[in-house]
Amino acid sequence: xxxxxxxxxxxxxxxxxxxxxxxxxxxxxxxxxxxxxxxxxxxxxxxxxxxxxxxxxxxxxxxxxxxxxxxxxxxxxxxxxxxxxxxxxxxxxxxxxxxxxxxxxxxxxxxxxxxxxxxxxxxxxxxxxxxxxxxxxxxxxxxxxxxxxxxxxxxxxxxxxxxxxxxxxxxxxxxxxxxxxxxxxxxxxxxxxxxxxxxxxxxxxxxxxxxxxxxxxxxxxxxxxxxxxxxxxxxxxxxxxxxxxxxxxxxxxxxxxxxxxxxxxxxxxxxxxxxxxxxxxxxxxxxxxxxxxxxxxxxxxxxxxxxxxxxxxxxxxxxxxxxxxxxxxxxxxxxxxxxxxxxxxxxxxxxxxxxxxxxxxxxxxxxxxxxxxxxxxxxxxxxxxxxxxxxxxxxxxxxxxxxxxxxxxxxxxxxxxxxxxxxxxxxxxxxxxxxxxxxxxxxxxxxxxxxxxxxxxxxxxxxxxxxxxxxxxxxxxxxxxxxxxxxxxxxxxxxxxxxxxxxxxxxxxxxxxxxxxxxxxxxxxxxxxxxxxxxxxxxxxxxx
Amino acid sequence: xxxxxxxxxxxxxxxxxxxxxxxxxxxxxxxxxxxxxxxxxxxxxxxxxxxxxxxxxxxxxxxxxxxxxxxxxxxxxxxxxxxxxxxxxxxxxxxxxxxxxxxxxxxxxxxxxxxxxxxxxxxxxxxxxxxxxxxxxxxxxxxxxxxxxxxxxxxxxxxxxxxxxxxxxxxxxxxxxxxxxxxxxxxxxxxxxxxxxxxxxxxxxxxxxxxxxxxxxxxxxxxxxxxxxxxxxxxxxxxxxxxxxxxxxxxxxxxxxxxxxxxxxxxxxxxxxxxxxxxxxxxxxxxxxxxxxxxxxxxxxxxxxxxxxxxxxxxxxxxxxxxxxxxxx
Numbered sequence: 001x002x003x004x005x006x007x008x009x010x011x012x013x014x015x016x017x018x019x020x021x022x023x024x025x026x027x028x029x030x031x032x033x034x035x036x037x038x039x040x041x042x043x044x045x046x047x048x049x050x051x052x053x054x055x056x057x058x059x060x061x062x063x064x065x066x067x068x069x070x071x072x073x074x075x076x077x078x079x080x081x082x083x084x085x086x087x088x089x090x091x092x093x094x095x096x097x098x099x100x101x102x103x104x105x106x107x108x109x110x111x112x113x114x115x116x117x118x119x120x121x122x123x124x125x126x127x128x129x130x131x132x133x134x135x136x137x138x139x140x141x142x143x144x145x146x147x148x149x150x151x152x153x154x155x156x157x158x159x160x161x162x163x164x165x166x167x168x169x170x171x172x173x174x175x176x177x178x179x180x181x182x183x184x185x186x187x188x189x190x191x192x193x194x195x196x197x198x199x200x201x202x203x204x205x206x207x208x209x210x211x212x213x214x215x216x217x218x219x220x221x222x223x224x225x226x227x228x229x230x231x232x233x234x235x236x237x238x239x240x241x242x243x244x245x246x247x248x249x250x251x252x253x254x255x256x257x258x259x260x261x262x263x264x265x266x267x268x269x270x271x272x273x274x275x276x277x278x279x280x281x282x283x284x285x286x287x288x289x290x291x292x293x294x295x296x297x298x299x300x301x302x303x304x305x306x307x308x309x310x311x312x313x314x315x316x317x318x319x320x321x322x323x324x325x326x327x328x329x330x331x332x333x334x335x336x337x338x339x340x341x342x343x344x345x346x347x348x349x350x351x352x353x354x355x356x357x358x359x360x361x362x363x364x365x366x367x368x369x370x371x372x373x374x375x376x377x378x379x380x381x382x383x384x385x386x387x388x389x390x391x392x393x394x395x396x397x398x399x400x401x402x403x404x405x406x407x408x409x410x411x412x413x414x415x416x417x418x419x420x421x422x423x424x425x426x427x428x429x430x431x432x433x434x435x436x437x438x439x440x441x442x443x444x445x446x447x448x449x450x451x452x453x454x455x456x457x458x459x460x461x462x463x464x465x466x467x468x469x470x471x472x473x474x475x476x477x478x479x480x481x482x483x484x485x486x487x488x489x490x491x492x493x494x495x496x497x498x499x500x501x502x503x504x505x506x507x508x509x510x511x512x513x514x515x516x517x518x519x520x521x522x523x524x525x526x527x528x529x530x531x532x533x534x535x536x537x538x539x540x541x542x543x544x
Numbered sequence: 545x546x547x548x549x550x551x552x553x554x555x556x557x558x559x560x561x562x563x564x565x566x567x568x569x570x571x572x573x574x575x576x577x578x579x580x581x582x583x584x585x586x587x588x589x590x591x592x593x594x595x596x597x598x599x600x601x602x603x604x605x606x607x608x609x610x611x612x613x614x615x616x617x618x619x620x621x622x623x624x625x626x627x628x629x630x631x632x633x634x635x636x637x638x639x640x641x642x643x644x645x646x647x648x649x650x651x652x653x654x655x656x657x658x659x660x661x662x663x664x665x666x667x668x669x670x671x672x673x674x675x676x677x678x679x680x681x682x683x684x685x686x687x688x689x690x691x692x693x694x695x696x697x698x699x700x701x702x703x704x705x706x707x708x709x710x711x712x713x714x715x716x717x718x719x720x721x722x723x724x725x726x727x728x729x730x731x732x733x734x735x736x737x738x739x740x741x742x743x744x745x746x747x748x749x750x751x752x753x754x755x756x757x758x759x760x761x762x763x764x765x766x767x768x769x770x771x772x773x774x775x776x777x778x779x780x781x782x783x784x785x786x787x788x789x790x791x792x793x794x795x796x797x798x799x800x801x802x803x804x805x806x807x808x809x810x811x812x813x814x815x816x817x818x819x820x821x822x823x824x825x826x827x828x829x830x831x832x833x834x835x836x837x838x839x840x841x842x843x844x845x846x847x848x849x850x851x852x853x854x855x856x857x858x859x860x861x862x863x864x865x866x867x868x869x870x871x872x873x
């Protein structure tokens with residue numbers, strides 16, 4: 001009797017265990033992302049800042065109206081199927097997709113879009129509304145109309161890539177900055193599955209509106225403690241995708257296995273900024289002359305092992321140059337030529353004394369200039385060192401000035417530096433965003449006050465006018481013309497020197513998956529952070 | 545009991561000093577956490593958000609340092625450690641609750657193991673002097689003890705985890721180990737803890753071996769041991785009753801200290817193995833200038849060392865009657 005009881009209990013247990021395992025079937029093709037950081041608390045709120053919500057939030061769960069590729073400006077439809085600007089560029093009409101369901105089964109409609117944008121306004125969650133937007137209205141179930149006070153075509157990417165949330169859930173959330181949204185309801189290709197400090201997992205949304213995609217059934221994120229640990233995992237094929245700023249991806253990763261590849265698309269530029277508010281950097285002739293004496297190719301080779309190249313003088317990244325600015329005015333191209341630089345400096349009134357020291361226009365020797373970089377940033381320190389060595393050939397003394405981040409930023413923004421190495425303070429799907437942030441009077445301030453993004457404090461009415469023309473039209477030809485004017489003027493005045501390309505740091509292990517982005521198929525810009533573009537990676541990768 | 549009362553008041557006083565230093569030291573570190581965060585992202589972070597972040601992290605505090613100090617003490621007394629900056633908005637107490645068990649488990653277990661194994665070998669090596677193994681043990685102990693433990697950790701990681709894949713590369717658990725405390729979970733935990741534990745045991749057992757060996761040798765030369773031998777007592781009894789009890793006392797002090805340091809973790813071992821314990825998070829918090837997390841971990845380390853010492857003091861009064869009378873205190 002006792003024996004039978006034990007046996008039947010055992011049988012029951014075995015049955016229970018079998019059922020549990022059957023239900024919790026492991027995904028067959030999980031795609032693994034290796035992170036170089038730990039994550040914080042369980043938060044899937046798309047309205048909180050980027051490092052506060054978990055990585056799947058914007059890349060796998062919520063969707064946007066469109067995706068705008070930052071490399072080439074190409075627009076992909078997502079929840080939006082069509083958009084058009086009115087003739088006066090004051091109204092943007094967006095058609096939304098039919099037949100899309102939120103992952104709780106309710107239908108998505110244009111009302112959710114209207115709700116999302118008005119919710120941003122009500123809780124002051126986005127700067128979209130401070131740029132001249134006056135109303136967002138759903139005119140029927142699949143049309144939304146955005147109205148503007150004055151033309152602002154370049155706002156489109158910001159509207160296009162705003163995560164759309166369901167009205168029936170968020171209308172009940174009174175305090176969106178403190179909501180952790182652990183049962184996230186989105187339209188995206190994946191549904192949140194599990195959270196722990198060891199891993200995050202999302203599973204394929206069975207009712208996703210693209211019938212054939214995604215090809216993978218789950219995504220797993222693994223945290224590590226920094227670059228070295230993440231690299232080891234990738235080398236052992238324990239991850240499929242990671243984002244690691246290696247000094248030499250060819251030697252450290254790609255050469256160590258046939259399935260190891262990397263894609264570092266150029267997405268911005270490292271500049272040598274000149275403080276145009278200070279003599280002698282306020283003198284165009286001086287800036288142009290020393291720019292000619294700086295070997296940007298050597299700088300790129302030493303700082304980035306030749307993986308990244310010297311930058312184009314126009315500061316337009318290669319992918320956008322093809323689209324917006326195919327031919328550089330030839331006479332404005334800078335060729336590295338120390339002898340010509342030396343002659344140009346002398347001609348501009350900066351003579352050399354008998355010791356070979358460069359003199360100012362007043363006949364006194366030039367002071368030792370500081371080249372501002374962040375403390376310990378090896379790539380920037382190397383770049384500054386090359387600049388300093390090149391300047392020495394011209395008889396100009398300089399020192400590399402390493403500062404902690406807050407000092408570095410403050411000197412740039414208040415205009416107390418001489419020269420400094422920094423990134424593009426403004427990027428977007430066309431060069432407009434860089435030039436607007438860098439040179440428009442809206443983004444500058446007098447020396448001593450904080451300038452948001454115009455570090456050189458250079459403005460020029462020609463450039464300003466061209467940028468305003470670009471902003472006021474949605475006509476591609478007119479925009480191209482305006483942009484060419486702005487870029488050409490900046491190339492003439494050279495308020496900065498574009499030093500080297502800057503890129504994303506994606507590395508892949510192709511043992512299990514194919515269809516990663518590449519130069520041939522740059523379907524998104526290669527970022528791994530929680531961004532709308534990363535969704536395209538998750539939709540496109542295919543199990544082998 | 546004046547001895548215990550004195551010890552207890554001293555504990556309270558040192559705790560207060562630790563808490564105060566803990567408040568002052570992070571504020572002397574140059575730089576600010578927002579700067580550290582932006583530097584980490586090198587421009588992939590919009591600058592408009594700086595002010596918003598400052599407010600969110602409570603770094604816009606305009607009150608005087610004295611006020612801040614009093615608020616800090618008040619919150620501390622109520623168990624409020626603030627919110628972590630690098631893992632915002634997770635409360636620091638939640639971070640500690642998640643990571644402290646790993647360190648206490650791993651380093652605590654390894655420390656006890658190292659103490660037991662090392663001391664046992666120390667006793668053996670002293671008691672069996674003249675024997676080939678016993679005579680060579682101190683040499684081996686010296687070698688292992690002087691080896692930097694992060695170096696051994698790197699070697700183990702490279703060969704056993706990376707080259708030959710016997711052990712996992714990092715972390716404390718598999719990504720999906722199954723339900724907590726299930727069989728698979730325990731297996732995964734032990735598997736991940738094996739290399740870090742091995743590192744700590746191998747490099748610290750040598751120290752205990754040497755200490756114990758010296759203690760035993762010096763006790764063995766005491767008159768009462770010679771007397772016990774002369775009386776013809778069996779060896780086992782001499783070792784247990786006369787030698788060990790007296791030889792253990794000095795080792796015990798060291799053991800108490802070592803237990804106190806468990807909370808701090810072996811920072812480098814945790815960093816090398818990406819083992820998510822207090823040491824790794826302390827390291828990360830320092831890089832991110834995450835003051836609240838840093839303060840909380842320092843506080844735990846200080847409190848653990850002080851309390852462990854207090855407990856050792858208490859046990860001393862049991863082990864060694866002279867202490868209670870104040871003679872050798």
